[in-house]
Structure formats: C-alpha cells, structure tokens
Amino acid sequence: MIVWIAFLVIVVAILALDLGVLNRDDREPTMRQALGFTAGCVVLALVFAVGVSWAYDVHWQGLGLVPDAIDGRMNTGHTAAVKFLTGYVVELSLSIDNVFVIALIFSHIGVPPRFQHRVLFWGILGALIMRGLMIGAGAALVARYHWILYVFGAFLVLTAVKMLFATPKDEAPEERWIIRWLSRHFRVAKEFHGHDFVIVRDGVRWLTPLAVALVLVETTDVIFAVDSIPAIFAITTDPFLVFTSNVFAILCLRSLYFGLAGLIRVFRYLSVSLALILGIVGMKMLAGKLVVRWLGESANIVMLAVVLGILLAGVVASTLIKPRAPGRP
16 A cells, blocks of 8 residues: 555656646747656656566565466566566557647647646546546456456457558547537537636636546547557556556656647658557467467567567658658659
C-alpha cells in the first residue's frame, strides 16, 4: 500500500508543478517548452525505472513476490525495470494516435490555443482515474481467467489489421453522437467564456464549448485505452508495473500534443508503425509461452528493441518518402 501512495504523491507533485507553476496562466506552450516538459517526463521515467529495479530486488512492500502470468516467473529488479520501460514505450507510442484525434477535436470545436492546456490537464486527471479502474479490472480478470490473455491478443491483432486498412477520417462518428447527446441533455453555450467549463445564466447552469471538448477528450482516451491496456498485459500482468507505465505515458500526452500536433501529418507512416506494434504485441500475447521458451529472459529486451525500431522506421520512412503530388503517377 505504501508503494502505491508514494507513487501517487509523485504524480500529484508533477501535476501541481505543471498547472500551478509552469502553466499558471492561460497561454499556449511553445514547442520548445512542450518538448522540454516531455524530455523531463522521459528522464523521470528512466529514474523511476532505476527505483523499480531496486524495489523489486529487495521486494520492497512485497513487490516481485507474485509470479508474472506472462512468463510464470517472479520479477527480479532487472526484469521488472525492462518490463516497465517496454510498457512505457508501447503506451507512449500508442498515445501518438491519440494526439492526432485530440488535435481534430480542438480544431472542430475551435478551442483557442491558450485554453487547450487546461482541457488536457483536467483530461489527464480523468484519464488517470479511468485507466486505474480499467487496469484493476483487467488485472483481476487475468488473475482469475488466464485465457483472457488470448482474447486480448486476438483483439489487438484484429485492431492492427483494421488500422492498416483504415482510411483517414476528419471526424469520428462517436464525436458527433456525443455532441448531440450533450446538446439534448444539457444547455450548451455557443461561445467560450474564458477557461470556464460551466457558467450560470439567470440561475441556470450552461456548459461551455470547453466542457464539450473535455468530454470528447475523456471519451477518446477511453476508446484508445481499449487498445493500449490489453497491449501492456502482453508485457506484464504485474498491476504496479502496468499502472505506473500507463501513468508516465499519460503524463507525457499533454506535452506531446503541443510538441507533435503540428508535425503529426508530416510523419505519415507513424500510423503504419503503430498498427505493426499492436500486431506484434498481440502476437506475443497469443504465443507468449513460445516466445519465452525461445528467447528466455531476453524476451522483454528484444520486445523493447523491436518497438523502438518500428517507431524509428516510421519516422525515417516519413522523412525519406515524399508524398506524390496530386495528379502525378
């Protein structure tokens, strides 16, 4: 219990620093600031991995004393740190697609850049709570029904195939449905009122467009979590490693948005990379015992190298292969 409280204290401190000190005023972070905050989160994740290694080696607060359902072995400090970093990279890479969808939401609703940070900040808080609940439910299912891992694996492979053959869309059907539902059940103002999510007119509460954007961002995270949470269970079923790797990825999401939203269309092949990562993660989940038998303790290191290699290949391909001009063969 103490280890969970200590981690949540770290998370609250990061969020307090983010909103209370670095972004107290309503302004759009520069790309340099966003990438700087992202780099800080990455460094913090690496430092945390060192702490994970120590904690599992000494079995602090009972960490590493329960066999991991993925390989049937106790997590040592080394294996726990590698699994945390692999899960972190996988979750962070899957967040890139989320960045693109959030950019579309802000564009459709017309959220001013200086207010986007506030929406993302409160969206992160909601995402932490929802993912915590989903991870808890997933861990309980895996612990009781080991065969659920094969269901997760098949789902990820099917999702990967769907992503590879999907055509780009400017607006998701669920986005239109949610906006209609909000308009039907709540009074929604047409104009923004500073950074307020709710206003009062003649004693009646109205939602502002900023609140609509927040609901859409939260819903988007739930949809993406359906893919990302099964993906982390292909790497480890240890609840602490699953939750902490997810949280560090979510903490980077806000700064990733401001750093990558303008560049996401440039890296055209990142979507292919993400689909391949989901497919490989799903196949690993389906053939987990064979992978462990072939690769032994190096399985997680190989997985981490493969994920990083696929992401790098997507970036390089997007840089070297230029899109064809309209009308040209």
